[in-house]
Amino acid sequence: MAKLALLQLLPIFLTVQVVLVLAEAEHSEHSNHNGLGPERLTRLHFFFHDFVSGKNPSAIRVASAPTTDHSPSLFGLVMMADDPLTQGPEPTSKPVGRAHGIYGSASKEELGLIMAMSYCFTDGVYNGSTLSVMGLNSAAHPVREMPIVGGTGVFRFARGVAVAKTYWLNLTSGDAIVEYNVTVIHH
Ligand SMILES: *[C@@H]1O[C@H](CO)[C@@H](O)[C@H](O)[C@H]1NC(C)=O
Numbered sequence: 001m002a003k004l005a006l007l008q009l010l011p012i013f014l015t016v017q018v019v020l021v022l023a024e025a026e027h028s029e030h031s032n033h034n035g036l037g038p039e040r041l042t043r044l045h046f047f048f049h050d051f052v053s054g055k056n057p058s059a060i061r062v063a064s065a066p067t068t069d070h071s072p073s074l075f076g077l078v079m080m081a082d083d084p085l086t087q088g089p090e091p092t093s094k095p096v097g098r099a100h101g102i103y104g105s106a107s108k109e110e111l112g113l114i115m116a117m118s119y120c121f122t123d124g125v126y127n128g129s130t131l132s133v134m135g136l137n138s139a140a141h142p143v144r145e146m147p148i149v150g151g152t153g154v155f156r157f158a159r160g161v162a163v164a165k166t167y168w169l170n171l172t173s174g175d176a177i178v179e180y181n182v183t184v185i186h187h
């Protein structure tokens with residue numbers, strides 16, 4: 001009895017499968033018609049200004065654990081940032097965008113910042129386009145890598161990597177200027 005019921009169900013199951021395959025094929029065709037053009041590779045170079053001290057900080061503390069300030073890596077600290085991105089290293093250099101998002105200390109051993117940030121560009125052809133950075137920033141290392149997991153505008157369907165290098169750091173205040181080389185593949 002059970003075997004028979006299964007056999008009767010089989011044609012229905014097959015029909016559903018075929019419909020799903022057709023729907024997928026149609027979807028990918030639509031994507032092509034919608035202008036998902038060839039893959040492109042773009043390299044970006046800019047400086048990131050993270051100012052946590054002074055009257056007008058670009059990153060502010062929004063949460064922490066009772067133990068955070070006793071931790072050598074500030075474990076548990078959560079910051080909200082709206083950090084300027086500029087062409088050159090000076091804070092007065094030409095603005096090219098802003099990095100909006102959250103970073104927090106997610107490592108107990110050494111300083112490791114988990115980044116969940118949207119790099120929003122305003123310069124030239126990149127104006128209005130964004131890149132999403134999501135990953136650990138081993139900020140104590142002079143050079144580190146972070147994954148680019150997506151993008152919008154000219155950076156639609158982006159994936160890539162950001163190489164970051166501390167350009168300037170005030171150890172007392174924690175203010176920092178970081179040089180970025182971003183390599184991204186997008187459509
Ligand atoms: C970027 O685009 C916005 C909105 O279209 C515009 O107001 C702004 O002037 C543009 N900025 C630059 C630097 O081109």
Ligand SMILES: *[C@@H]1O[C@H](CO)[C@@H](O)[C@H](O)[C@H]1NC(C)=O
Nearest residue numbers: 045143163164165179180181
């Ligand atoms: C970025 O690339 C330039 C040119 O290759 C190089 O001089 C610079 O050191 C690089 N910086 C980073 C952070 O990778």
Ligand SMILES: *[C@@H]1O[C@H](CO)[C@@H](O)[C@H](O)[C@H]1NC(C)=O
Nearest residue numbers: 053054170171172173174175
């Ligand atoms: C570093 O930060 C401290 C504390 O905010 C400040 O007093 C000092 O002037 C800063 N040093 C530099 C070189 O900016």
